[in-house]
Amino acid sequence: xxxxxxxxxxxxxxxxxxxxxxxxxxxxxxxxxxxxxxxxxxxxxxxxxxxxxxxxxxxxxxxxxxxxxxxxxxxxxxxxxxxxxxxxxxxxxxxxxxxxxxxxxxxxxxxxxxxxxxxxxxxxxxxxxxxxxxxxxxxxxxxxxxxxxxxxxxxxxxxxxxxx
Amino acid sequence: xxxxxxxxxxxxxxxxxxxxxxxxxxxxxxxxxxxxxxxxxxxxxxxxxxxxxxxxxxxxxxxxxxxxxxxxxxxxxxxxxxxxxxxxxxxxxxxxxxxxxxxxxxxxxxxxxxxxxxxxxxxxxxxxxxxxxxxxxxxxxxxxxxxxxxxxxxxxxxxxxxxxxxxxxxxxxxxxxxxxxxxxxxxxxxxxxxxxxxxxxxxxxxxxxxxxxxxxxxxxxxxxxxxxxxxxxxxxxxxxxxxxxxxxxxxxxxxxxxxxxxxxxxxxxxxxxxxxxxxxxxxxxxxxxxxxxxxxxxxxxxxxxxxxxxxxxxxxxxxxxxxxxxxxxxxxxxxxxxxxxxxxxxxxxxxxxxxxxxxxxxxxxxxxxxxxxxxxxxxxxxxxxxxxxxxxxxxxxxxxxxxxxxxxxxxxxxxxxxxxxxxxxxxxxxxxxxxxxxxxxxxxxxxxxxxxxxxxxxxxxxxxxxxxxxxxxxxxxxxxxxxxxxxxxxxxxxxxxxxxxxxxxxxxxxxxxxxxxxxxxxxxxxxxxxxxxxxxxxxxxxxxxxxxxxxxxxxxxxxxxxxxxxxxxxxxxxxxxxxxxxxxxxxxxxxxxxxxxxxxxxxxxxxxxxxxxxxxxxxxxxxxxxxxxxxxxxxxxxxxxxxxxxxxxxxxxxxxxxxxxx
Numbered sequence: 001x002x003x004x005x006x007x008x009x010x011x012x013x014x015x016x017x018x019x020x021x022x023x024x025x026x027x028x029x030x031x032x033x034x035x036x037x038x039x040x041x042x043x044x045x046x047x048x049x050x051x052x053x054x055x056x057x058x059x060x061x062x063x064x065x066x067x068x069x070x071x072x073x074x075x076x077x078x079x080x081x082x083x084x085x086x087x088x089x090x091x092x093x094x095x096x097x098x099x100x101x102x103x104x105x106x107x108x109x110x111x112x113x114x115x116x117x118x119x120x121x122x123x124x125x126x127x128x129x130x131x132x133x134x135x136x137x138x139x140x141x142x143x144x145x146x147x148x149x150x151x152x153x154x155x156x157x158x159x160x161x162x163x164x
Numbered sequence: 165x166x167x168x169x170x171x172x173x174x175x176x177x178x179x180x181x182x183x184x185x186x187x188x189x190x191x192x193x194x195x196x197x198x199x200x201x202x203x204x205x206x207x208x209x210x211x212x213x214x215x216x217x218x219x220x221x222x223x224x225x226x227x228x229x230x231x232x233x234x235x236x237x238x239x240x241x242x243x244x245x246x247x248x249x250x251x252x253x254x255x256x257x258x259x260x261x262x263x264x265x266x267x268x269x270x271x272x273x274x275x276x277x278x279x280x281x282x283x284x285x286x287x288x289x290x291x292x293x294x295x296x297x298x299x300x301x302x303x304x305x306x307x308x309x310x311x312x313x314x315x316x317x318x319x320x321x322x323x324x325x326x327x328x329x330x331x332x333x334x335x336x337x338x339x340x341x342x343x344x345x346x347x348x349x350x351x352x353x354x355x356x357x358x359x360x361x362x363x364x365x366x367x368x369x370x371x372x373x374x375x376x377x378x379x380x381x382x383x384x385x386x387x388x389x390x391x392x393x394x395x396x397x398x399x400x401x402x403x404x405x406x407x408x409x410x411x412x413x414x415x416x417x418x419x420x421x422x423x424x425x426x427x428x429x430x431x432x433x434x435x436x437x438x439x440x441x442x443x444x445x446x447x448x449x450x451x452x453x454x455x456x457x458x459x460x461x462x463x464x465x466x467x468x469x470x471x472x473x474x475x476x477x478x479x480x481x482x483x484x485x486x487x488x489x490x491x492x493x494x495x496x497x498x499x500x501x502x503x504x505x506x507x508x509x510x511x512x513x514x515x516x517x518x519x520x521x522x523x524x525x526x527x528x529x530x531x532x533x534x535x536x537x538x539x540x541x542x543x544x545x546x547x548x549x550x551x552x553x554x555x556x557x558x559x560x561x562x563x564x565x566x567x568x569x570x571x572x573x574x575x576x577x578x579x580x581x582x583x584x585x586x587x588x589x590x591x592x593x594x595x596x597x598x599x600x601x602x603x604x605x606x607x608x609x610x611x612x613x614x615x616x617x618x619x620x621x622x623x624x625x626x627x628x629x630x631x632x633x634x635x636x637x638x639x640x641x642x643x644x645x646x647x648x649x650x651x652x653x654x655x656x657x658x659x660x661x662x663x664x665x666x667x668x669x670x671x672x673x674x675x676x677x678x679x680x681x682x683x684x685x686x687x688x689x690x691x692x693x694x695x696x697x698x699x700x701x702x703x704x705x706x707x708x709x710x711x712x713x714x715x716x717x718x719x720x721x722x723x724x725x726x727x728x729x730x731x732x733x734x735x736x737x738x739x740x741x742x743x744x745x746x747x748x749x750x751x752x753x754x755x756x757x758x759x760x761x762x763x764x765x766x767x768x769x770x771x772x773x774x775x776x777x778x779x780x781x782x783x784x785x786x787x788x789x790x791x792x793x794x795x796x797x798x799x800x801x802x803x804x805x806x807x808x809x810x811x812x813x814x815x816x817x818x819x820x821x822x823x824x825x826x
Contacts, residue, residue: 006508021561024556024561025528025531025557028552028556028557029535029553031552032550032553032556033536033549033550033553034549035545035546036545036547055548070687071687071768072686091399092398092685092748092765092766092775095745095747
């Protein structure tokens with residue numbers, strides 16, 4: 001094989017590989033990403049595709065947390081203070097899960113219920129997931145800086161530390 | 165008092181860093197060697213000052229000086245000493261101080277261990293390193309001062325986040341930072357080389373051990389973080405493709421590529437400008453990682469309290485560091501012409517292939533990590549990119565690399581004999597086939613992932629061992645001769661062999677843990693029995709216990725297999741005295757073939773919700789990471805890495821003198 005022909009082959013193989021990778025990435029981005037919705041977007045704007053995993057986020061409605069008859073499935077309501085969505089989650093809730101606090105749940109939407117297989121709460125109790133903060137802001141029920149966590153409500157944090 | 169000394173030391177360090185960063189670079193073109201030499205002593209002074217600041221903060225934490233805001237927010241008198249110390253870096257301000265301490269330590273280490281370095285290169289490297297320190301010291305002093313005082317001193321502190329009070333996590337940040345920040349040295353060497361316009365074999369020989377050291381630390385840091393997530397978060401997962409994890413994984417991938425391409429520069433005088441590019445990229449990704457973690461632009465289960473304004477500062481640093489170095493690279497890069505020509509099928513070719521794949525993989529992780537941000541910015545909704553995306557893209561990209569890893573080390577430089585190698589490695593084909601069949605027999609029809617992963621792991625493991633056999637001519641000469649050859653293998657070769665075997669074992673561990681995990685969630689009353697993957701868990705009861713600074717509910721499980729007691733597992737749910745969240749302490753019994761893993765949850769009726777797992781081959785994952793680290797250490801101990809640039813001949817010195825004049 002001549003040098004030129006071989007170079008051409010190498011370039012072709014490289015281009016094909018690049019093309020294959022690009023196709024793979026695009027397909028994966030098409031199928032495997034998970035969209036985040038607030039309860040309002042799900043209920044009022046009907047944005048939900050039943051075949052896709054979705055994430056919803058908001059606050060856990062106070063007094064809504066209960067156990068289903070099987071003793072293992074947790075039932076709670078996620079609210080953005082304008083609309084609510086019930087969530088079913090089989091398993092142990094994360095340690096940080098609390099009524100009145102921000103939460104993100106991921107799963108499929110079935111019969112007006114989010115059947116979640118993942119529930120996320122954050123490592124830090126004074127931290128609001130940005131998506132949740134955004135969802136709450138959009139619904140007009142919460143503004144940045146407003147105390148929202150249990151710790152702040154109960155005055156657990158000394159005043160001089162609050163704004164830090 | 166100590167806090168003020170610390171603060172003052174930090175301010176002094178900033179001035180020293182400015183001098184160390186500016187003077188040598190300014191003096192270089194003027195050819196003033198004496199001014200350039202200021203970099204050495206300055207790097208030591210800078211290290212001492214920053215170490216003093218760090219010691220002052222540590223003192224405040226250990227003595228629980230709550231008049232320091234940072235201590236009041238993150239410590240508590242009843243915390244065990246280990247967590248008082250780890251509390252120093254368990255928060256934003258302290259962790260940034262650790263960042264610059266490590267930055268200064270690496271600079272100082274170059275001065276101390278770099279006596280053989282050409283003085284021009286050394287001084288310029290130290291200057292560039294110091295400019296990075298200037299940026300981060302300003303960041304600390306202007307936005308995140310760890311020594312801020314409280315006028316109204318609280319009686320006690322708010323304590324460290326209980327999840328972080330854990331031995332694995334106590335040492336996770338220092339190792340991670342040693343890795344992240346360690347790449348700064350490769351970066352500084354690269355920039356210094358660009359300024360001098362000269363990259364040669366001795367340059368590569370100098371950069372390799374530093375890159376290797378950083379890579380080792382980063383490997384340990386990532387493994388510790390993964391291990392912590394496995395036993396502390398209580399759902400048995402070990403990698404979540406979370407943005408913060410990706411932030412540490414991207415520099416690891418780029419660093420691995422750099423490690424391999426530097427070999428080509430050293431041995432064959434080729435791939436020079438590519439290696440410089442990788443050095444810039446590896447540290448750039450470290451900075452990007454710091455930005456992503458510190459700014460909170462991305463949601464993450466790992467992100468703790470973040471602040472957008474600080475993010476902007478780091479973003480500016482990132483833009484200056486990356487933009488500036490790419491501009492310099494664009495000007496000087498083309499002049500770095502490589503000398504060594506090679507055929508596509510050769511050791512160089514294989515290493516280049518390795519680099520392509522690793523950088524592609526880095527790019528994919530970067531894309532996945534930043535994609536949600538991009539979608540958010542164009543206002544197309546909010547998305548998260550998780551494990552399904554990465555599994556689908558990452559595995560096909562990395563597979564050819566793993567396949568090639570068995571062949572590459574046997575290729576000769578310049579022109580390799582792929583056909584010859586492929587025709588001789590029938591043992592490797594056989595073992596791989598056997599592994600696939602064995603997996604099929606043992607696991608039945610549990611999906612393709614298992615056969616594929618075990619096949620790949622076996623291919624790499626047996627392939628690597630076969631490489632050794634070929635090297636020592638096992639069976640082709642007398643056994644004694646082979647042993648002699650084995651003893652003569654350089655440490656760098658040993659290091660490579662161990663690290664590649666480590667990767668094979670890690671792949672096997674990932675395959676097992678990813679494909680054959682068994683999870684059972686249920687309510688158990690006392691005395692109830694549940695079977696998980698052939699092990700019978702009996703819930704024996706719960707009791708309240710008292711730890712050093714927490715109350716805990718301790719659930720006891722006995723585990724039997726075939727009627728014989730395997731172990732007793734004690735899982736805890738802790739409530740820390742300082743309030744806040746309870747934490748779950750999973751009970752884990754590691755075995756060669758898998759871990760028994762039990763978590764006790766909330767009370768439900770008369771019983772408790774429990775989660776029981778069989779996590780197969782997970783110990784292989786950690787063991788494999790251990791071997792990767794060991795391989796790195798063995799390679800680092802190679803004499804050729806310790807002895808400095810050997811050809812410090814008059815010629816080289818002359819070139820430096822000319823470079824200094826130019």
